[in-house]
Amino acid sequence: MYLTTTAIGTVELQGAGGNWATVGQRSRGGRRVTRQREKRKGKSVGLRIGTLNVGTMTGKGRELADMMERRKVDILCVQETRWKGSKARSIGAGFKLFYYGVDSKRNGVGVVLKEEFVRNVLEVKRVSDRVMSLKLEIEGVMLNVVSGYAPQVGCELEEKERFWCELDEVMESIPTGDRVVIGADFNGHVGEGNTGDEEVMGKFGVKERNLEGQMVVDFAKRMDMAVVNTYFQKREEHRVTYKSGGRRTQVDYILCRRGNLKEISDCKVVVGESVARQHRMVVCRMTLMVCKKKRSKIEKKTKWWKLKKEECCEEFRQKLRQALGGQVVLPDDWETTAEVIRETGRKVLGLSSGRRKDDKGDLVVE
Known part of the structure; x- marks a missing residue:
């Protein structure tokens, strides 16, 4: 149990009666405690991942x-880019857009990466x-970012089913141990409540569920995913992703594996x-935990290589003769003799x- 004050960093109590306490160094707001906990957990990588239907990328880079x-x-996952081709293009400020489209008038999806993560693309x-x-590798963590529209x-209905089949295939191709984040405009309402x-x-959707929203929920169940937006209680203004005229709905979502x-x-x-013009960006804050591998216990070994030195070798001979009772011929019981030698x-x-x-604690994912 830890008690934190603005004057004293850490007070640790043992037992219900608090029989003893150790007082840490002066610190502000318990930062020392936080640092200690983070050190125990291992290294963490914080990411802000979002999704946005941009309407078109033309003139908006x-x-x-x-x-x-x-x-x-x-x-950032982007939808409705309306750019034809399959390229990676810098859009300024060090950001790069990986995109794909077949028609300059409709559809098109992409993923924008901050400069420091571009080299992590596998x-x-x-x-x-x-x-x-x-697929990116960040500090040893395999992160798959999927953009969907x-x-x-x-x-x-046939076009809708084709979309969900494609998304299923992508999910099935990703190894189970990898992280997955989907940013998509699903054009459906999962609705408020989660009975x-x-x-x-979670409970914090918007309005009533429709058929397209049910498809989102069915996909999440099928692939063991979680609809992230709905788990955080926010004002409706911070849940509505689409506004047009008098319509205020939620159609843009971020999904991740339930286990993550x-x-x-x-x-x-x-x-x-x-x-x-109509859609608003959804952003989640994700922390990838990376910890040091537990060192395997290594058995201590006798330094037999010291026998190369004459003085060590002579001392070993003398001590061994004494241990064997001065006998020149070794006993018949080899196990006993071997133990005496060891x-x-x-x-x-x-x-x-x-x-x-060379044991430096290689990094592995929790």
């Missing part, structure tokens, strides 16, 4: 980069003008930006520390 820089967004999968993914309500769907969503939901500490809609070696030559010279 620099504006989008400035917004990401201002809002400290590291990775793989780019451009599935269609509605689905694409990037579902067909609108009025589209044919019957508690395992994949604990790594997301916040998620909300960013208001006050004008890059997109014990003499330990006493005369000493033992190693049991540490590796």
Whole structure:
């Protein structure tokens, strides 16, 4: 149990009666405690990941980069880019857009990365003008970022099913141990409340669920994902992702694996930006935990190499003769003799520390 004050860093009490206490150095607001806890947990990498339907990327590259820089967004999934081709293009301020599209008048998806993460890209999968993914390795953590743009309500059912099949295939191709974050305009309302769907969503959606929203929930159940937006209680203004005329709805979502939901500490809609005319950016704060590998216990070994030195070798011979009672011929019981030799070696030559010279605690993912 820790008590923190503005004057004293840490007071640690043992037992209910507080039989003893250690007082730490002076600190502000318990920062020393936080640093100690973070040290025990290992290294962490904080990311701000978002999604936004931009309407079109034409003429918006620099504006989008400035917004990401201002809002400290590291990775952004974008939809409806309306750019034809499959390229990676710098959009300013060090940000790079990986995109794919087949028609300059509709659809198109992409992922924008902050400059420091561009070199971490291992793989780019451009599935269609509605689905694409990037695999990044960040401090040993494999992170897959998927950008999706579902067909609108009025589209044919066949087109909607094709989209969900493509998304399923992408998910099935990702190893189970990898992190996954999906940023998408699903054009559906998952609705407020989560009765019957508690395992994949929280209570904080918007309005009523529709058929397209049910498809989102079904996908989350199928792939063991969580609809991140709905887990954080915010004012409606910070939950509504789409505004047009009198309509205020939630159609843009961030999803992650259910098992990694604990790594997301916040998620909300960013208001006050004008890059997109109708949609608003959704941003989540994610912390990837990377810890040092536990060192395996190494058995201490007798320093037999010391026998190369004449003085050590002579001392070992004398001590061994004494241990064997001065006998010249070894006893018939080899096990007993071997143990006497080992014990003499330990006493005369000493033992190693049991540490590796090159053991630096390789980094692994929790």
